[in-house]
Amino acid sequence: MSAELKTITVIGAGGKMGMRISANFQKSHYQVFYCENSPQAQQQVSAQGRELSSADSVVPLSDVVILAVPDIVLGQVSEAIVPMMKPGAILLTLDPAAAYAGLIAIKEGIEYAVAHPCHPSVFLQRYTKEEHADAFGGVAAPQHVAASFEHGDEKQKAALGKVISCMYGPVEQVHWVTVKQLAYLEPTLVETVACMVGAFMKEALDETVKHCGVPKEAAEAMLYGHIQIALAVAFRATNPFSDACMIAMEYGREKIIKPDWKVIYQQKELDTVIARMLKIDQLKR
Ligand SMILES: NC(=O)c1ccc[n+]([C@@H]2O[C@H](COP(=O)([O-])OP(=O)(O)OC[C@H]3O[C@@H](n4cnc5c(N)ncnc54)[C@H](O)[C@@H]3O)[C@@H](O)[C@H]2O)c1
Numbered sequence: 001m002s003a004e005l006k007t008i009t010v011i012g013a014g015g016k017m018g019m020r021i022s023a024n025f026q027k028s029h030y031q032v033f034y035c036e037n038s039p040q041a042q043q044q045v046s047a048q049g050r051e052l053s054s055a056d057s058v059v060p061l062s063d064v065v066i067l068a069v070p071d072i073v074l075g076q077v078s079e080a081i082v083p084m085m086k087p088g089a090i091l092l093t094l095d096p097a098a099a100y101a102g103l104i105a106i107k108e109g110i111e112y113a114v115a116h117p118c119h120p121s122v123f124l125q126r127y128t129k130e131e132h133a134d135a136f137g138g139v140a141a142p143q144h145v146a147a148s149f150e151h152g153d154e155k156q157k158a159a160l161g162k163v164i165s166c167m168y169g170p171v172e173q174v175h176w177v178t179v180k181q182l183a184y185l186e187p188t189l190v191e192t193v194a195c196m197v198g199a200f201m202k203e204a205l206d207e208t209v210k211h212c213g214v215p216k217e218a219a220e221a222m223l224y225g226h227i228q229i230a231l232a233v234a235f236r237a238t239n240p241f242s243d244a245c246m247i248a249m250e251y252g253r254e255k256i257i258k259p260d261w262k263v264i265y266q267q268k269e270l271d272t273v274i275a276r277m278l279k280i281d282q283l284k285r
Helices: 016-026 039-047 055-061 071-084 096-100 129-133 154-167 179-212 216-236 243-256 261-265 267-278
Strands: 007-011 031-035 064-067 090-093 111-117 143-148 171-176
Touching (some): 007 016, 016 031, 016 039, 016 154, 031 055, 055 071, 064 071, 071 090, 090 154, 096 111, 096 179, 096 267, 111 154, 111 179, 143 179, 154 171, 179 216
Parallel strands (some): 007 064, 064 090, 143 171
Antiparallel strands (some): 111 143
């Protein structure tokens, strides 16, 4: 089995992630084929000067096949794509949910990988306008990636790391974890907790304006600055929270957080949230 990965197919090349990763591949030395089945999304691919291919003509040639399609159709799309893949090729998905749920079609001789962008850190030192504008990553601001490749060899893993670093670039580091660990990172850590808290802070901002008549600009200024300092103190211990702040924080925890919140780390809870996200009754694994 060759560890060199030269030929890549992107399935779903006209979707949100497909367009992002294709833009980076287009500037690379890889030979990349772009497949997309929605006419509107096909136009987006063509508008960027990328030629469309049919999956059945390019998948059998590819060292890596990337499924950039919605998670709820990954099982069905993989059933069509995996049988066409050549021995030793890698099927790469961009989110762990379907792989964790056992929905991805399995074929002897095919390797399986998942790679999810971490997005640029809130603590990243940004120097240029382009870095400041790149909230998502993949354009100018460096980010890390969390990825899994549990059964391939080390040479293949190194070559896959280069593909992943290209498609999500600029990338500082690829962190290799298991599919299950990746599922605990996303959804559990970053969606169930971090995105929920982010949306909750927006709800609290709106409630503050509505409930007490504080001017919106004042509430925004106060909150945005305090989000910055709260993260710096909690994660970087730049200086301690004040004694009074810690009392208010304890009160908030009592009123808002359930004492048993760590149940979200139980496997049956992870299974429940992933089944909900994939709109299935239960996982296949
Ligand atoms: N959107 C994000 O912010 C984000 C971030 C990280 C990871 N992801 C992951 O990336 C993957 C894709 O998500 P997305 O948000 O880009 O989806 P999307 O809905 O924006 O795009 C999916 C594209 O796939 C196309 N498609 C569907 N079935 C196809 C098929 N059989 N052949 C060819 N094309 C097909 C659709 O027409 C569409 O253009 C998912 O696994 C998602 O979890 C998304």
